[in-house]
Amino acid sequence: MKTAVFSARPYDRHFLEAANQHVGGEGRFEFAYFDVGLDLTTSTLAQGSEAVCVFVNDRLDAPVLEALHGQGIRAVLLRCAGFNNVDLAAAERLGLFVARVPAYSPEAVAEHALALIMTLNRQTHRAYNRVREGNFMLDGLLGRTLYGRTAGIVGTGKIGLATARILRGMGCNVLGYDPYPSSAFDGIGEMVPLAELLARSDIVSLHCPLTPDTHHLINEASLALMKPGAMLVNTSRGGLVNTDAVIRALKSRHLGHLAIDVYEQESALFFQDLSGEIIDDDVFQRLMTFPNVLVTGHQGFFTAEALQEISAITLGNLTDFAEGRACPNKVA
Numbered sequence: 141m142k143t144a145v146f147s148a149r150p151y152d153r154h155f156l157e158a159a160n161q162h163v164g165g166e167g168r169f170e171f172a173y174f175d176v177g178l179d180l181t182t183s184t185l186a187q188g189s190e191a192v193c194v195f196v197n198d199r200l201d202a203p204v205l206e207a208l209h210g211q212g213i214r215a216v217l218l219r220c221a222g223f224n225n226v227d228l229a230a231a232e233r234l235g236l237f238v239a240r241v242p243a244y245s246p247e248a249v250a251e252h253a254l255a256l257i258m259t260l261n262r263q264t265h266r267a268y269n270r271v272r273e274g275n276f277m278l279d280g281l282l283g284r285t286l287y288g289r290t291a292g293i294v295g296t297g298k299i300g301l302a303t304a305r306i307l308r309g310m311g312c313n314v315l316g317y318d319p320y321p322s323s324a325f326d327g328i329g330e331m332v333p334l335a336e337l338l339a340r341s342d343i344v345s346l347h348c349p350l351t352p353d354t355h356h357l358i359n360e361a362s363l364a365l366m367k368p369g370a371m372l373v374n375t376s377r378g379g380l381v382n383t384d385a386v387i388r389a390l391k392s393r394h395l396g397h398l399a400i401d402v403y404e405q406e407s408a409l410f411f412q413d414l415s416g417e418i419i420d421d422d423v424f425q426r427l428m429t430f431p432n433v434l435v436t437g438h439q440g441f442f443t444a445e446a447l448q449e450i451s452a453i454t455l456g457n458l459t460d461f462a463e464g465r466a467c468p469n470k471v472a
């Protein structure tokens with residue numbers, strides 16, 4: 141079965157081909173790799189394939205799904221957990237098989253959240269540059285001891301739990317909020333309502349999915365509930381945060397630090413080298429001017445272990461589809 145792989149970076153090709161080697165000879169898949177993202181214009185590249193394999197910023201709205209279906213595409217394989225970029229109603233109407241990778245090394249994303257927290261708290265990103273320039277002054281690099289501080293986890297699923305465990309291990313008091321709480325959080329921290337979590341936490345880390353309910357969960361009103369000087373961390377999805385409201389909270393000095401691995405308008409920026417280009421996104425550029433803001437380009441998932449798991453599970457999903465078997469990772 142031929143599969144068109146969109147947003148394919150060299151590492152995607154490497155790990156998918158390695159996983160394909162483990163599929164028995166006859167059952168091996170044929171992949172056509174395209175480094176461009178999927179949208180209505182690029183959807184024609186899938187001509188001749190029966191499946192598309194896509195990532196977080198590929199667009200799978202109704203017009204794109206209809207175009208793909210018209211070309212003979214019958215399956216959509218997401219190389220990620222989130223599926224907010226897929227119009228599931230349209231996919232169902234067209235009878236498309238949609239599967240995702242629900243879990244792959246949640247610790248990879250949790251550890252990246254920790255990397256952001258530690259970097260921003262102790263300003264090692266600024267210290268690195270200073271020391272290389274021979275400036276050994278400490279002024280402006282003052283951090284806070286994390287031990288004994290309160291961290292709030294919004295969404296205590298797989299990644300939220302992994303983050304909570306690490307923070308707990310560092311001696312933080314951990315609070316959690318989740319409308320569907322799991323007993324796995326017992327013994328790690330205390331489940332509280334969202335407003336209480338925001339009011340009590342020194343660090344608020346977002347780990348819930350982007351849905352119509354969670355869109356702009358962090359907004360003017362929720363930011364006002366946060367402790368003055370607190371840190372907001374988002375490694376989940378950009379749409380959870382109203383960036384304009386966050387900028388106002390940073391300018392007023394109410395929000396102490398912002399660390400993001402995801403950004404609402406990231407599809408125009410992330411996973412590309414724009415270092416020689418003019419960046420038109422003024423909101424993003426404003427964020428870049430704050431010394432207390434740290435941005436990474438959606439790399440929370442980016443460990444060798446996670447990429448191996450993503451590729452193996454994606455091929456498993458494709459095999460289930462090809463062989464007409466029930467797929468546990470099918471998105472309904």
Ligand code: NAD
Pocket residue numbers: 221222242243246249294295296297298299300317318319320321347348349350353354375376377401402438439440441442
């Ligand atoms: P998960 O499904 O295991 O956990 C999500 C949790 O959020 C669930 O417990 C759910 O009950 C909870 N939730 C749902 N609605 C909520 C709400 N309104 N408020 C608070 N909690 C709510 O998912 P996961 O594997 O832990 O992944 C979490 C998110 O991380 C994904 O949705 C994805 O967007 C993001 N992610 C980011 C990266 C990255 O590279 N930065 C990688 C993987 C996943």
